[in-house]
Amino acid sequence: MTRTVFIDPALKSEAGHHLRLSIELSKAANRLGHKPVWLAHRDLDSRLVPDFVQFVPTFTSGIYERQIGLFGRTLRPIIGERRALRSSFGERAWEVQLRRKWPTPLLNGDRCRELIEVLRAQAPMKSDHLIIHSADPQTLDMLSTWVASQSRSDIPEIHVRTCWSSSNMPFADYGGGFANVLARLASMSRVLTVSAETPAGARRLADETGLHVDVVPHLLDEATLRLQPRHASSGPLIVGWLGEPRPEKGTRILPDIIRRVLDAKPAREMKFLLQCGGRTSRKARKFDARLAEFGDAVEKLDVGVSQDVYLAALNRCDILLLPYDPDVYPPERGSGAVVEALLTAKPIVATAGTFAASLITIGNGCIGTDATSLAEGLVRIGSDYECYLRGALEARDNARKMYDPSATYCLLIGRTAEGAPSHRQDALGA
Structure with missing residues (x-):
């Protein structure tokens, strides 16, 4: 049986997009008769892994952590x-540059060693697929190190997809940058397909590498796609701010947005559901203190919640607020939250110059540039909510055909919808 091997050191918990994306792609692979295998973080709870997936605990660190260098690996047995x-x-x-010139296990980082050991044990075959669906320079370089040790004619098909832009992904300059590492992998691979989460990301990566880059969008699970708008005809409108509460997602301007909305006294009362609870760091406490003035107009959802709890919170929201920093979330960088909003028919308010803003039409949301204009967008939607809801429903229906999991998986691995190799992939594999 053909195996589809997912390589993801960040696949560790329910936080973020990694688990849900891995599950949906694995379901699509399974429907095509491919056996999904996860090479994931060792701390991943096996109860989160579907029965049809083979989970191979592999990594002791994630993509947001540096690999341990040569001297550190010498000290590791001593200091733990x-x-x-x-x-x-x-x-x-x-160390990275020297490893490329003189390949030796002595120069491999700890995560690289872990990947190579597991791939050696798994012994993927030419007919198998290796997928990195949220690629970063470190993980690509690790896979390149393994590829360099293999006979090219026997290397499995490799499929690389990134959800970031090359300038803001984790350790963006590692190994000379993402484009450099990807070009090196392409030079050694037998078959390689490359994709990005957004059209802008695909164009930029193609310009940087000279490779053909497809657009493979973010996928949602079936439970999310079944959510229906509340059609809240009375009572407060719930504005959701969901996902990891980080500065680049708007923590600096969020209190100002809320204050301006509440001061404007919109035609429909508004309340805010913010996913920022359950944190104890100094920054978290400082942020919570800034929200105290709003009383029961703000409800907090814990950051670390199960998928069921998160979906229930998403379902309560009438509007999704995405005040992202365009310098960190440019059009090339995808956002699972905006795809959730789009495919569940939530009117959207987002910052100009982000991928989220690119999914907003005249009818399904508003675009702002700062706290003032973002607050004005929320008030505008609140004053004519049913009109914006109709626009969101239309946008959802138009977009859903673009987010079919089976078609997306086939595109990711360079196959037609029927599972046959595409013309482009035949050419690459010649």
């Missing part, structure tokens, strides 16, 4: 797993 190993003795640029 300590954060200082990555911060003070992380992999150095010269």
Whole structure:
């Protein structure tokens, strides 16, 4: 049986997009008769893994952590797993460059070693697929190190998809940058397909590498797609701000937006559901203190919640607010939250110059540039909610055909909808 091997050090918990995307792609692979295999973080709870997936605990660190360098690996047996190993003795640029010129296991970072050991045990065949669906330079370089040790004629098909732009992904400059690492992988691969989550991301990556880059959008699970708008004809409208509460997602301007909306006294009362609860850091406490003035107009949802709890919260929302920083979330960088809003018919308010803003039409949301204009957008939707809801329903119906999981999986691996190799992939594999 053909195996589809997903390589993802960030596949560790329900947080973020990694688990849900892996599940939906694995379901699509299974429908095509491919056996899904997850090479994921060792801390992933096996109860989150579908029965039809083979889970291989592989990595001890994630993509937001540096690999441990040569000196750090020497100290590791003595001092154990300590954060200082990555911060003070992380992999150095010269180690990466030297490894490319003189391949030796001695120069492999700890995550690279873990991947190579598991791939050696799994022994993927030429007919199998290796997928990195949320690619970053470190993970690509790790796979390249393994590919360099294989006979080219026997290398499985490799499929790389990224959800970031090359300038803002984790460790963007690692190995000379994402485009450089990808071009090196392409030069050694037998068959390689490349994709990005957004059209802007695909265009930029194609320009940087000279490779053909497809658009493979973010996927949602079936439970999310079954959600229906509340058609709230009375009572407060719930504005949702969901996902990891980070500065680039608007924590700096969010209190100002809320204040301006409440001061404007819109035609429909508005309340806010913010996913920022359950945190104890100093920054979190400072942010919570800034929200205290709004009383029961703000409800907090814990950050670390199950998928069922998250979906229930999403279902309660009438509007999704995405005040993202366009410098960190440019059009090339995707957003699972805006895709959720689009495919569940939620009117959207987003910052100009982001991927989220590119999915807004005249009828399904508003675009702003700062706290004032974003608040004005919320008030505008609140004053004519039924009109914006109709626009959101129309946008949802137009978009759903673009987000079919089976078709998306086939596009990711360079296949037609019937599962046959595409013309482009035949050419690459010649």
